Amino acid sequence: MSTEAKEAKPSGGILPRLLAAFVIGLILGGIGVFAVQSSQSSAQLSALQNKVQSLQATVDALNTTKVYTIGVSFPLTGELSDVGNQWKTVAQMALNDLNSELANENVKVQFKLVIVDDKTQAQGALTAVQSLAQQGIKVVIGPAASSQVKAVKAYADANKILIVSPSSTSPTLAIPNDFIIRTVGSDAVQAEALAKLAFGQGARNVIVFYRDDEYGQAFAQFFSNVFTSLGGKATLTKYATGLADYASEVAQLSSQVKSIGADAVVMISFDTDGANILGHAKDDSTLSSVKWFSSEGVHGTTQLLSPEIATFIRKVNLLGTRPVFKENPVYKDFAARYKKLTGRDPPVFAANVYDSIILVGKAILLAGKYDGEAIRAAMFKVASNYYGASGWCILNDAGDRMYQDYAIWTVSSVNGTYEYQDIGSYSGGTITWG
Amino acid sequence: MGLIDLNVIVNTIWIGLIYSLMAIPLTISYKVTRVLNFAHTSLITVGAYVAVILSLVYPSLFSNIFLALVVSFFAGSVVAILNHKLVYRRLMDKEASPVILMIASLGSWIFLKYLIYSIISVVSKAIKKDLYFAVPNFNYTFNLNFLGVSNPAFAYSLVLGLSLVAFTFLIFYKTSFGKAMRAVADNPQLAQISGISDESVMTLTWLLSGGLAAVSGVFWAMFSYASPEFADSLVLQVFAACVIGGISSISLTIFGGFIIAGAENILMTILYTLVGLDLSFRPFLSFLTLLIVILVRPPAGAAGGLPYRLKLRRRESKWTS
Numbered sequence: 244m245s246t247e248a249k250e251a252k253p254s255g256g257i258l259p260r261l262l263a264a265f266v267i268g269l270i271l272g273g274i275g276v277f278a279v280q281s282s283q284s285s286a287q288l289s290a291l292q293n294k295v296q297s298l299q300a301t302v303d304a305l306n307t308t309k310v311y312t313i314g315v316s317f318p319l320t321g322e323l324s325d326v327g328n329q330w331k332t333v334a335q336m337a338l339n340d341l342n343s344e345l346a347n348e349n350v351k352v353q354f355k356l357v358i359v360d361d362k363t364q365a366q367g368a369l370t371a372v373q374s375l376a377q378q379g380i381k382v383v384i385g386p387a388a389s390s391q392v393k394a395v396k397a398y399a400d401a402n403k404i405l406i407v408s409p410s411s412t413s414p415t416l417a418i419p420n421d422f423i424i425r426t427v428g429s430d431a432v433q434a435e436a437l438a439k440l441a442f443g444q445g446a447r448n449v450i451v452f453y454r455d456d457e458y459g460q461a462f463a464q465f466f467s468n469v470f471t472s473l474g475g476k477a478t479l480t481k482y483a484t485g486l487a488d489y490a491s492e493v494a495q496l497s498s499q500v501k502s503i504g505a506d507a508v509v510m511i512s513f514d515t516d517g518a519n520i521l522g523h524a525k526d527d528s529t530l531s532s533v534k535w536f537s538s539e540g541v542h543g544t545t546q547l548l549s550p551e552i553a554t555f556i557r558k559v560n561l562l563g564t565r566p567v568f569k570e571n572p573v574y575k576d577f578a579a580r581y582k583k584l585t586g587r588d589p590p591v592f593a594a595n596v597y598d599s600i601i602l603v604g605k606a607i608l609l610a611g612k613y614d615g616e617a618i619r620a621a622m623f624k625v626a627s628n629y630y631g632a633s634g635w636c637i638l639n640d641a642g643d644r645m646y647q648d649y650a651i652w653t654v655s656s657v658n659g660t661y662e663y664q665d666i667g668s669y670s671g672g673t674i675t676w677g
Numbered sequence: 678m679g680l681i682d683l684n685v686i687v688n689t690i691w692i693g694l695i696y697s698l699m700a701i702p703l704t705i706s707y708k709v710t711r712v713l714n715f716a717h718t719s720l721i722t723v724g725a726y727v728a729v730i731l732s733l734v735y736p737s738l739f740s741n742i743f744l745a746l747v748v749s750f751f752a753g754s755v756v757a758i759l760n761h762k763l764v765y766r767r768l769m770d771k772e773a774s775p776v777i778l779m780i781a782s783l784g785s786w787i788f789l790k791y792l793i794y795s796i797i798s799v800v801s802k803a804i805k806k807d808l809y810f811a812v813p814n815f816n817y818t819f820n821l822n823f824l825g826v827s828n829p830a831f832a833y834s835l836v837l838g839l840s841l842v843a844f845t846f847l848i849f850y851k852t853s854f855g856k857a858m859r860a861v862a863d864n865p866q867l868a869q870i871s872g873i874s875d876e877s878v879m880t881l882t883w884l885l886s887g888g889l890a891a892v893s894g895v896f897w898a899m900f901s902y903a904s905p906e907f908a909d910s911l912v913l914q915v916f917a918a919c920v921i922g923g924i925s926s927i928s929l930t931i932f933g934g935f936i937i938a939g940a941e942n943i944l945m946t947i948l949y950t951l952v953g954l955d956l957s958f959r960p961f962l963s964f965l966t967l968l969i970v971i972l973v974r975p976p977a978g979a980a981g982g983l984p985y986r987l988k989l990r991r992r993e994s995k996w997t998s
Contacts, residue, residue: 319794320791320794320905320906321906324794324809324904324905324906325807325809325810328798328801328809455957480956481955481956481957482956482957483956483957483958483959483960485910486910486959486960487897487901487907487908487910487911488692488900488901488902488907490688490692490900490901490942491685491688491941491942491945491946491956491959492956492959494682494684494685494688494942494946495945495946495949495956497682497684498682498946498949498950502950514810515809515810515902515904518810518902519810519901519902522812522901522902526684526826526828527684544807544810545806545807545810546807546810546812546902549812585802585805586805587805587807
């Protein structure tokens with residue numbers, strides 16, 4: 244190395260170096276701070292964005308209409324198909340009314356129905372409820388018959404599917420703390436009403452001619468218990484359900500009336516079998532000479548208004564009982580709208596079907612969630628304050644309608660045509676005429 | 678009659694005649710086409726409803742029972758022929774076995790049943806009348822007193838029903854068409870070689886069978902009522918009457934119809950009165966009767982019951998000895 248090189252020293256001194264280092268340090272520090280600050284604000288921004296999205300979702304949810312599904316198991320084919328198909332119209336009317344009410348009040352909830360045919364069979368009802376449950380449905384309106392309700396009970400209780408039947412009346416199904424709710428009164432009271440009616444009309448030795456299913460068996464037994472306690476004699480005769488015709492059974496009934504000297508026949512039937520039985524009974528001289536009484540099953544059938552059967556009904560002075568409610572504006576409006584739509588008067592239990600749909604809808608809203616147990620609990624609360632087409636729908640501990648009155652009905656001639664007429668009522672253990 | 682009322686006798690005759698009229702076309706169709714037609718009950722329902730609806734909607738014209746029966750006959754024929762052309766013929770062309778044809782007939786039955794339900798629903802709403810339980814609006818102009826029972830619907834059913842049975846025998850045994858049907862039933866290949874068109878005979882068989890089934894539905898609606906499933910409820914009785922007749926003999930099918938009706942009415946009365954048997958056992962009696970008859974007097978062509986097999990074994994041993 245040369246001396247010149249050794250002797251070469253940087254010019255300017257240490258200060259510029261220090262200054263340079265300071266500036267570089269500042270710059271680097273600034274970059275660092277900026278980087279840190281950037282990441283922090285990015286996180287804040289992200290958090291802010293998330294919050295905004297969440298708020299947006301809430302707003303969207305508030306603006307989106309929530310749709311709940313109500314399952315329906317109706318007899319669209321089979322023995323009760325006439326009634327079942329009419330109920331379908333009633334259910335649609337109820338649904339439209341419910342959804343309209345909610346829309347008018349700006350409630351972002353709507354309901355829809357999924358209707359399944361249970362074929363008026365016990366197995367059909369179970370299949371229907373199972374298929375509805377598989378679709379995630381937690382509440383089912385129907386089935387119609389007590390034998391069907393009995394068939395679905397175990398499955399409904401195990402899977403917490405709420406069953407709301409508008410027409411099952413067998414007292415044997417009045418069980419508390421289950422998942423069966425019935426918006427119609429139990430037949431325990433109706434059987435008492437019918438027994439007091441028959442006894443009061445002078446019947447002392449009756450044959451109870453009943454359909455051999457859950458409904459008929461329980462009704463007949465309860466009737467017999469009350470009638471016997473009043474001092475009368477009741478002979479129970481059952482017939483098979485679902486047959487094409489009952490001429491043979493009516494012939495046996497006639498023989499039995501003759502052999503035991505019965506003074507009255509009490510018929511516990513559905514609509515088609517009851518009308519068929521009366522259609523054959525009218526041709527029998529023995530059966531035309533005794534009194535006849537009937538449950539509500541055959542009430543409303545158009546066949547009873549045909550001249551031949553109506554004449555027979557007048558001749559034997561057939562009187563029946565049926566669940567009824569005091570006529571109210573809600574029912575009158577419902578009946579008028581139904582008649583305008585279909586040209587017919589509402590069928591049996593139509594008002595109960597209507598109220599069942601409305602009750603279930605309101606119970607789902609009150610429950611706040613689509614859960615069988617929650618809806619069940621809500622039903623009792625909703626029903627306790629609900630006055631519908633069928634009147635007050637308050638439920639008892641067994642989930643059955645608590646207050647149920649009954650009407651005494653017959654078929655009368657009015658201005659040359661035959662009509663169903665309520666000629667009395669049964670309430671609080673007493674029959675009142677007029 | 679102390680034990681059995683005249684009403685029971687009349688019911689037996691009336692119901693027996695209707696069961697026979699329902700079962701005869703099933704026997705004829707099976708005999709000729711070899712199809713065990715489960716859609717048969719749908720044809721009965723179609724016939725009943727055509728008469729009921731026409732008599733309710735056009736009473737001035739169709740309260741005349743003869744006119745209603747003619748239209749019902751043709752309605753039943755058309756449905757039966759369509760069913761054959763669209764379902765059975767196509768399967769037969771593919772050489773489907775009798776079991777496949779029977780299963781196809783089950784499919785036709787279900788399809789027709791729900792089609793009938795749909796039509797009834799629409800028509801019921803349109804005419805604002807209940808059709809799920811309907812009786813025809815016929816104008817009965819004559820009546821007769823039979824065993825003390827005076828019922829015009831029974832009078833018409835008896836006279837017209839017996840006439841139809843006679844008409845069926847006439848067609849089947851005294852006409853060239855009937856001869857052709859019997860030829861195809863006995864030996865389709867030989868019949869074809871002889872110049873008898875298999876398809877023409879089958880089509881005409883379905884025409885006759887479908888028409889008779891439809892008319893039997895009208896008689897049932899006169900006796901009781903029409904509903905979408907009334908004929909399905911009678912499937913046991915109809916098939917029982919056919920099987921008693923060996924699904925081959927028209928006269929034995931008629932015998933089967935009356936046997937089943939007798940069991941449901943007379944036997945039921947006897948058991949109910951003497952032994953106190955529940956009325957709900959009535960359907961069981963039809964089945965029990967069928968079982969007894971096919972064991973004691975087995976149907977021709979079937980495997981047969983025990984006495985038949987014993988007789989056959991005795992005959993065979995006689996030949997070999």
